[in-house]
Amino acid sequence: MSNTLTTTKDFLEHSVEGLKQNGVQHSGINGYFCLMDFVLQHGRYWMPGSTFWSKGRGMCYVHAGKAAMRNRDYTFVEGYAVGSFIPVQHAWIVDKHGLVIETTWDHMGSGYFGVPFRTDYLRQQVKATGRYSMIDQYENDWTTIRTAKEIWLRKI
Numbered sequence: 001m002s003n004t005l006t007t008t009k010d011f012l013e014h015s016v017e018g019l020k021q022n023g024v025q026h027s028g029i030n031g032y033f034c035l036m037d038f039v040l041q042h043g044r045y046w047m048p049g050s051t052f053w054s055k056g057r058g059m060c061y062v063h064a065g066k067a068a069m070r071n072r073d074y075t076f077v078e079g080y081a082v083g084s085f086i087p088v089q090h091a092w093i094v095d096k097h098g099l100v101i102e103t104t105w106d107h108m109g110s111g112y113f114g115v116p117f118r119t120d121y122l123r124q125q126v127k128a129t130g131r132y133s134m135i136d137q138y139e140n141d142w143t144t145i146r147t148a149k150e151i152w153l154r155k156i
Contacts, residue, residue, distance in 0.1 A: 049099030079114020
């Protein structure tokens with residue numbers, strides 16, 4: 001791997017490898033070394049669209065989750081995106097054509113790389129836990145990461 005990180009996926013791969021090389025020791029969960037590894041194994045790139053709603057920073061999971069549950073043409077996606085400088089954990093929706101609709105930032109980001117979730121799974125998890133993040137579920141013993149992907153993964 002070169003020293004130049006050019007994509008969100010490069011960033012994630014480099015981060016996971018760095019954790020391993022720097023002696024982070026743990027057995028992982030269900031075959032995933034960490035959350036970034038989960039996103040790498042099940043995520044993909046999403047093409048930025050031209051729509052952003054700017055609902056306010058800090059609640060991307062709620063904004064995207066509610067939008068996906070209200071409109072069957074939208075899919076909730078969670079992963080990493082570049083808002084200004086580096087990839088950060090983020091959630092957004094995609095339309096029926098797979099184009100990103102940014103529900104939180106006041107501009108369209110770039111490098112959207114994430115995992116699409118089935119709306120029925122999203123709805124069930126929100127009802128059971130009150131949380132909209134489907135990946136970062138430490139309070140609930142990593143429910144999604146421990147569940148077979150056929151239950152939560154939306155094929156697009």
